[in-house]
Amino acid sequence: MSSEAPFLEIENLTVKFGGLTALDNVSLKVPQNSVVSLIGPNGAGKTTVFNSISGFVQPQSGEIKIAGQKTAWPKTHKLAALKISRTLQGVGLFSGITALENVMLGSDHKYKAGIVKDLFGLSGRIDRQLRDSAMAQLERFGALSLADKFPHELSYPDTKRIALARALISEPELILLDEPAAGLGQDDIDELAETIRQLKKSCAVLLVEHHVDFVGEVSDQVYVLDFGRIIAAGDFESVKKSPEVLAAYLGGEVGHA
Amino acid sequence: MFKIRRNASIAIAFFVFVFAIGTFVGPYNQGQIAVALTLFIGVLSINILTGLSGQLSLGQGALMAVGGYGCALMMINAHLSMWLAIPLSLIASALVGLLLGLVAAKLSGPYLAGTTLVLALAMPTVANKFDSILGGDTGLSIDTGMPPTWLSKVMGDIAIEQWNLYVSLPFAALALFFAANLFTSQSSRRWRAVRDHESAAALVGINVERTKISVFVISSAFAGVAGALYGLRGLVGPSVFAISLSLSLLTGSILGGLRSIAGAGLGSVIIVFLPDWIGKVIHPFSLSDQVTNYLPAFVSGLLLVLTVVVNPSGLAALFAKIFRFSRVKR
Amino acid sequence: QAADPGVTDTEITLGMQLPQTGAASPGYNKVDDAMRAYFDYVNSKGGVYGRKITLVAKDDKYSAGLTISTASSLINESNVFAMVGSVGTQTHSAVIKDLNRRGIPDLFVNSGNSAFYTNPSKYPTTFAGLGTYVVEAKILGKYIKATYPDKKVGILYQSDDFGKNAIQGFTTAGLVFTPGKTAAGFIAGTQGSLGITSQLKQLQDAGVQVVIIASVASTTAIAALTAKALNYTPDKWVVMSVGSDATTFQTILYTKKIMPAQSAAMLAGIVSASHAPSPGEATDEYVAAFKKINDQFNTGTDKTWDNNVLQGMNIAYQTVEALMGTGKNLTRKALINWMNTKGSTLTSAALAPVGFSSKTHEAYTGFWIGEYDATAVLKPVGASRVVYTTDSAAGPVTISTFKRPAISADALPKAA
Amino acid sequence: MLKIENLTVNFDANSALDNVSFSAEVGKITTVIGANGAGKSTLLRTISGLKAPKSGSITWRDSELVGMRPEAIVRAGVALVPEGHAVIPELTIDENIRMGALFRLRKAKSDVTTAIAEMYELFPQLADRRKAPSSTLSGGERQMLAIARALVSRPEILLLDEPSLGLAPLIVKQIIGIIEELCRKSGLTVLLVEQNANTALDVADHGVLLALGKVVADRPAKDLRADVSLREAYLGY
Amino acid sequence: MQTFLTALFTGTSHGAIYALVALGLVLVWRGAGLINFAQMGQAMFSAYIASTIINHHINYWWAFIVAIIAGGALGGAIDVLVIRPLKKKSGSSILSSPSMRDAIPVIASLGILGILQSAAGMIWAGEERGFPAPVSTLGLSIGKRAMPFTRFDIFVIVLIWLILIATTLLLNKTSVGLAMRASALNMEVARLSGIRTRSIRTLGWILSGSLASVAGLMVAPATNVSPNSLDLLMIIGFTACVIGGLNSLWGSVTGAFILGLTISFINIYDAPGDVFLGIFAILIAVMIFRPSGLFAKGKARNV
Numbered sequence A: 001m002s003s004e005a006p007f008l009e010i011e012n013l014t015v016k017f018g019g020l021t022a023l024d025n026v027s028l029k030v031p032q033n034s035v036v037s038l039i040g041p042n043g044a045g046k047t048t049v050f051n052s053i054s055g056f057v058q059p060q061s062g063e064i065k066i067a068g069q070k071t072a073w074p075k076t077h078k079l080a081a082l083k084i085s086r087t088l089q090g091v092g093l094f095s096g097i098t099a100l101e102n103v104m105l106g107s108d109h110k111y112k113a114g115i116v117k118d119l120f121g122l123s124g125r126i127d128r129q130l131r132d133s134a135m136a137q138l139e140r141f142g143a144l145s146l147a148d149k150f151p152h153e154l155s156y157p158d159t160k161r162i163a164l165a166r167a168l169i170s171e172p173e174l175i176l177l178d179e180p181a182a183g184l185g186q187d188d189i190d191e192l193a194e195t196i197r198q199l200k201k202s203c204a205v206l207l208v209e210h211h212v213d214f215v216g217e218v219s220d221q222v223y224v225l226d227f228g229r230i231i232a233a234g235d236f237e238s239v240k241k242s243p244e245v246l247a248a249y250l251g252g253e254v255g256h257a
Numbered sequence B: 001m002f003k004i005r006r007n008a009s010i011a012i013a014f015f016v017f018v019f020a021i022g023t024f025v026g027p028y029n030q031g032q033i034a035v036a037l038t039l040f041i042g043v044l045s046i047n048i049l050t051g052l053s054g055q056l057s058l059g060q061g062a063l064m065a066v067g068g069y070g071c072a073l074m075m076i077n078a079h080l081s082m083w084l085a086i087p088l089s090l091i092a093s094a095l096v097g098l099l100l101g102l103v104a105a106k107l108s109g110p111y112l113a114g115t116t117l118v119l120a121l122a123m124p125t126v127a128n129k130f131d132s133i134l135g136g137d138t139g140l141s142i143d144t145g146m147p148p149t150w151l152s153k154v155m156g157d158i159a160i161e162q163w164n165l166y167v168s169l170p171f172a173a174l175a176l177f178f179a180a181n182l183f184t185s186q187s188s189r190r191w192r193a194v195r196d197h198e199s200a201a202a203l204v205g206i207n208v209e210r211t212k213i214s215v216f217v218i219s220s221a222f223a224g225v226a227g228a229l230y231g232l233r234g235l236v237g238p239s240v241f242a243i244s245l246s247l248s249l250l251t252g253s254i255l256g257g258l259r260s261i262a263g264a265g266l267g268s269v270i271i272v273f274l275p276d277w278i279g280k281v282i283h284p285f286s287l288s289d290q291v292t293n294y295l296p297a298f299v300s301g302l303l304l305v306l307t308v309v310v311n312p313s314g315l316a317a318l319f320a321k322i323f324r325f326s327r328v329k330r
Numbered sequence C: 001q002a003a004d005p006g007v008t009d010t011e012i013t014l015g016m017q018l019p020q021t022g023a024a025s026p027g028y029n030k031v032d033d034a035m036r037a038y039f040d041y042v043n044s045k046g047g048v049y050g051r052k053i054t055l056v057a058k059d060d061k062y063s064a065g066l067t068i069s070t071a072s073s074l075i076n077e078s079n080v081f082a083m084v085g086s087v088g089t090q091t092h093s094a095v096i097k098d099l100n101r102r103g104i105p106d107l108f109v110n111s112g113n114s115a116f117y118t119n120p121s122k123y124p125t126t127f128a129g130l131g132t133y134v135v136e137a138k139i140l141g142k143y144i145k146a147t148y149p150d151k152k153v154g155i156l157y158q159s160d161d162f163g164k165n166a167i168q169g170f171t172t173a174g175l176v177f178t179p180g181k182t183a184a185g186f187i188a189g190t191q192g193s194l195g196i197t198s199q200l201k202q203l204q205d206a207g208v209q210v211v212i213i214a215s216v217a218s219t220t221a222i223a224a225l226t227a228k229a230l231n232y233t234p235d236k237w238v239v240m241s242v243g244s245d246a247t248t249f250q251t252i253l254y255t256k257k258i259m260p261a262q263s264a265a266m267l268a269g270i271v272s273a274s275h276a277p278s279p280g281e282a283t284d285e286y287v288a289a290f291k292k293i294n295d296q297f298n299t300g301t302d303k304t305w306d307n308n309v310l311q312g313m314n315i316a317y318q319t320v321e322a323l324m325g326t327g328k329n330l331t332r333k334a335l336i337n338w339m340n341t342k343g344s345t346l347t348s349a350a351l352a353p354v355g356f357s358s359k360t361h362e363a364y365t366g367f368w369i370g371e372y373d374a375t376a377v378l379k380p381v382g383a384s385r386v387v388y389t390t391d392s393a394a395g396p397v398t399i400s401t402f403k404r405p406a407i408s409a410d411a412l413p414k415a416a
Numbered sequence D: 001m002l003k004i005e006n007l008t009v010n011f012d013a014n015s016a017l018d019n020v021s022f023s024a025e026v027g028k029i030t031t032v033i034g035a036n037g038a039g040k041s042t043l044l045r046t047i048s049g050l051k052a053p054k055s056g057s058i059t060w061r062d063s064e065l066v067g068m069r070p071e072a073i074v075r076a077g078v079a080l081v082p083e084g085h086a087v088i089p090e091l092t093i094d095e096n097i098r099m100g101a102l103f104r105l106r107k108a109k110s111d112v113t114t115a116i117a118e119m120y121e122l123f124p125q126l127a128d129r130r131k132a133p134s135s136t137l138s139g140g141e142r143q144m145l146a147i148a149r150a151l152v153s154r155p156e157i158l159l160l161d162e163p164s165l166g167l168a169p170l171i172v173k174q175i176i177g178i179i180e181e182l183c184r185k186s187g188l189t190v191l192l193v194e195q196n197a198n199t200a201l202d203v204a205d206h207g208v209l210l211a212l213g214k215v216v217a218d219r220p221a222k223d224l225r226a227d228v229s230l231r232e233a234y235l236g237y
Numbered sequence E: 001m002q003t004f005l006t007a008l009f010t011g012t013s014h015g016a017i018y019a020l021v022a023l024g025l026v027l028v029w030r031g032a033g034l035i036n037f038a039q040m041g042q043a044m045f046s047a048y049i050a051s052t053i054i055n056h057h058i059n060y061w062w063a064f065i066v067a068i069i070a071g072g073a074l075g076g077a078i079d080v081l082v083i084r085p086l087k088k089k090s091g092s093s094i095l096s097s098p099s100m101r102d103a104i105p106v107i108a109s110l111g112i113l114g115i116l117q118s119a120a121g122m123i124w125a126g127e128e129r130g131f132p133a134p135v136s137t138l139g140l141s142i143g144k145r146a147m148p149f150t151r152f153d154i155f156v157i158v159l160i161w162l163i164l165i166a167t168t169l170l171l172n173k174t175s176v177g178l179a180m181r182a183s184a185l186n187m188e189v190a191r192l193s194g195i196r197t198r199s200i201r202t203l204g205w206i207l208s209g210s211l212a213s214v215a216g217l218m219v220a221p222a223t224n225v226s227p228n229s230l231d232l233l234m235i236i237g238f239t240a241c242v243i244g245g246l247n248s249l250w251g252s253v254t255g256a257f258i259l260g261l262t263i264s265f266i267n268i269y270d271a272p273g274d275v276f277l278g279i280f281a282i283l284i285a286v287m288i289f290r291p292s293g294l295f296a297k298g299k300a301r302n303v
């Protein structure tokens, strides 16, 4: 099955901020149609991995392969075209525009009408397509009624839902999720888990999350980062027994978290 | 096609409406309407730049000046008809907008405000520096000329102000049409995305820098046409495009509503007619010169502050709210 | 007969635009009040052929875009018959073409910009209210060359039209300036001021012995102080009339805690030119009469007697003269026609003739040269007052033979 | 005792809290749990004075908090760690912590110094970088900083709004340990809002279950944890 | 060489005045998070007040004190009457965009400037007045040669150093300074830390208003007083902040001296007509290479 071929491969990624080494020779693989989780203490460098992939930080060294192709570290705005999506830690919606428009922007890069066409009002067809597909996406996420609401009018789980809808509408092959479950209630976490399981059919997922039960539930593979280094990797069950992981991250026995 | 048809009808309705008003009022008010139409385009350029993309420019008057000088040079040196020179003048201002945008794309809030403000300050010196071409302090004299005879035959005697109105109107209607298209377009959505969250915008595939430049170009093009029309009232010169012009455009934009086209309309009407209205209101009271002279500036300052404090979305949004409210009540 | 707007059997409406507020307003905002005071006086005496004069002044803030609107308002709303005494070069350039196209008399414009007046076929209805800067500079320049042949002459000038015109005049008179050494420009006027210390220092370093100042009066006051600060005592200061108003000079210094006696001492010895008597010449019959009218009729907020007020009086006086000259049957055409044919006979407090003819619409082509005495009054240099005259082009400077007629007892002009 | 009586809070026409009454014992941990949108954050923000209630009263040690300004409430010993990473990114880590103790400086200068030192002991990760702007911190580090900022004011009652948000499990345990200890040792009163009901109920003495702005259960934490039907009805598990 | 020295000295003494303006701007920026365009309007207003007092033959220093109090009062009033209610409005949808939250108060300050200028026009008829300097403006001589430096210039330079040091200490070393910065950056977190943000912010406005008044009083001897006479200074002071970086007191002061020197050198070696072009060129050059000013710290982490 093609699911064995990694969609994303990172080798020897090192990132420094001044004197601080945030990532130290990190290598990881995200196979197609799988969920890979990145866990670790606060400040371990998880978000920095995401930031390197998505062009927000420039790595000191390291290589990246996307869909088997060795490339330069991508520029942020090229990411969407590489079929990689990302959600931001926190919410990261556009605050001054409606939920619908937020979602429309998710697939914006697929349609380039150009300003001249826009000026002459000739991009109506594209606009309708964008709108229709965004509406369909909202419907898929059970959020049709939120279409015309502004982010500050939404409940927290709804904002997260919209953010996810926006990230997924471009039909990415890889999605980077930064703490998608943070702040969500059990219902919503269950729903999120289900969404991620569905996602796996069509794309790869790289997940950062502190909600350990949730990680265990959805992950095929887990990497544990500590002080910028990978201290353990493997499936969740084996990783969580690793003494290093217990000491650095989970703390004592894995209990009721 | 729905959008284009709707917006075209709005623009045509606007044209007819203003045209009709224009035939009812006297020459002075025709002239004022012509100015309002011109500044409407100018305020639109701010609403696009600041309202849609969140970039605050304090030097929009300088971009208008570029359009004005461009138009004057084309008319004086290349003997172009104004009907050609006006639309062409937007190329000049768009080019300058592009250059400015290249720098501005990296700037945030106050840094951009400062840069544009100094641009507005420096503009008159450019006119002086190249005074053999640009006419120095006195500037270049251009105007809309005499109304064509066929029009006078149809409409009867046409005052110069009325002719100015007829020259500005089609451009204002076109600007309305373009802006209406633009406001709901994909481009505008990108601009607003960049305005609200640059990182998230980049993640959905928007080239943030290029997007910011593009809005500068478009906004400058609007400003350029406004500048050409403004200059065609009689003069293109440093004292025509003073910093105060930039600031009153901004005032209009805020009073009317920074984020709407109707707001630009309301705002431009206010900045043009406010002094007249104040004059009418205070006429019965015999106030000293000292007070009457400074009152318009005082009131518009006060209005600006009140708007910002009480209703920062501007009059247009307020009307929309009242309208919506009354609809709900029904 | 279709009467022109603004004239009825009982009234003549005149329009004027000037900066009453804003950066360019100080000083000039008094001109309209002075004019209105004189018109009110004339009205109190029965007006011109029974017609009362109403002056509608509009504030254009020295912003040309606004000038166009206020002009339209004056023309269409106030239905003015003519414009008189409008202030400002940049702003007037925005409306001059339109006023002329409409055939509206545009009398006694308070701008020394010669381009407005030297080509009447282009601007047939526009007439000057000031001598041109070029004429004044030529006359002063010739005086400097003759009086200080061996001294190094430098100029401190506003870097705008006024300064440029002045330099043009002085250069025509044969003075030579080197930018960066003996010519020091500074930013002023509507853009605000950044001080003039370095400019004066530059002149000092260049060893300039005669300093010409082409700036507004408040700057002259600052220049005098700054020079003192720099220990810079040139042999002579020569100040263009725009910048030598004693009242402004002393007011600025007074508000800087320099008492009138002291400021008068600072002013003493400064050379300037004028087409009119100094406002301080209390014995001059015009000055005395106008000052009395000003005291009685001026309702403006600041009616301090100074050059600007005197200038307003002169213009108003000339206006009445021209209206009377044109006769009972007052039309725009007739007025312009009168100005072209008889305009040169216009008088006022001015000691120089006006140059109005169908060939040029320049006003005062003559200036006398004076030096401030210890009481802040400009007194003629030499034994008696000599009025020189010239044109705005390359013509020679000659002595004028003009004799100002005496003012009538009621201070009203008599029809020519 | 923190006593909340008949508290009603509205956003425009919608009520976020509807006639809520309960109390939190001094020196005990009381937890408020409930689904998203139940009104937990609104409750804490109202106690802190950031949101004015429509009606009702909030008393802490017999003084009425309703109507007081947020800063006065903090000075009265009630500190809130709000939802999200409530730090000021432009300030350094040290400044963020010091900020929390500013108002005590004049009265208890030496104590403030000790308190700051204690915070660095609690969160060594912050100690290493005290001069760095807190904008460089990771999400979880910011949360630690926010807690430190609140604790350094030596509050008598600490209001915590989802402190575990974005924190690693180990840190969550540590923080909860710290809080338990503070309760035990110095009689700190804690009002803990948690999404994660189990963790919260484990440490809490008392539990209040909110649903749609109403109190649906108010009983000892143990009982609440044991009540499976209630949990399923309101928390979904 | 002589010319060069002249340019250098005048540039420095003008730079000192621009620096005063810039410091006032930075203080409001750091203390309230906005560019206060009304600042020189406040300064103008208090200069008129001072001038009125002086014209009544009252000692300069009394006028100085009254002007500083008046400037502070104006600053405080602006905060209480405009900025506070404005901040309360943050629920409005237009203010939900961060860029608008920054821009709108700036626009409010432009409105306030208009109000102040026209009010001054109404009260004082917009007349132009001179203004005395607190110490002699007579030139100092070194040896025989008069320097382009007056006692007053030295007074101003010393004053700005004192103010610079005082404000630096205040902002960075004192708890009031920390409270001010915190209130400007995030009102809610500051309040939750027990900071009386309203009073602290008002204090910032009062301080900067007083500082602006000092700047006004120091500038007025050179520019005279009229409703608009300080406009240009405001623009230059602001430009100085932009060049140096708004977040750095020293940066903005450096920016001010850069501008002072630029203006002076262009004036002397080139032509005054090019001054604004020169300022624009410098500004653009800085903005291209350091978009947040010369002294900006590295870009903040935003994701």
Ligand SMILES: Nc1ncnc2c1ncn2[C@@H]1O[C@H](COP(=O)(O)OP(=O)(O)OP(=O)(O)O)[C@@H](O)[C@H]1O
Pocket (backbone or CB within 6 Å): A017, A020, A022, A040, A041, A042, A043, A044, A045, A046, A047, A048, A049, A089, D136, D137, D138, D139, D140, D141, D166, E300, E301
């Ligand atoms: N732009 C930056 N400048 C300086 N230091 C940074 C920057 N970005 C991240 N760091 C530091 O690098 C380390 C890794 O940060 P990162 O955000 O990747 O952590 P994380 O694993 O995502 O933590 P959390 O779970 O708390 O979000 C942290 O110590 C952080 O403070």
Ligand SMILES: Nc1ncnc2c1ncn2[C@@H]1O[C@H](COP(=O)(O)OP(=O)(O)OP(=O)(O)O)[C@@H](O)[C@H]1O
Pocket (backbone or CB within 6 Å): A154, A155, A156, A157, A183, D011, D015, D016, D034, D035, D036, D037, D038, D039, D040, D041, D042, D043, D083, D195
């Ligand atoms: N600023 C606001 N404007 C309008 N409604 C609001 C606002 N803040 C909260 N609400 C509404 O009040 C209700 C309670 O919200 P609150 O944030 O208190 O819930 P919560 O229990 O803290 O939820 P969460 O677990 O998501 O933090 C919700 O319906 C929410 O939509």
Ligand SMILES: [Mg+2]
Pocket (backbone or CB within 6 Å): A046, A047, A048, A089, D138, D139, D140
């Ligand atoms: Mg992270």
Ligand SMILES: [Mg+2]
Pocket (backbone or CB within 6 Å): D040, D041, D042, D083, D161
């Ligand atoms: Mg909450």
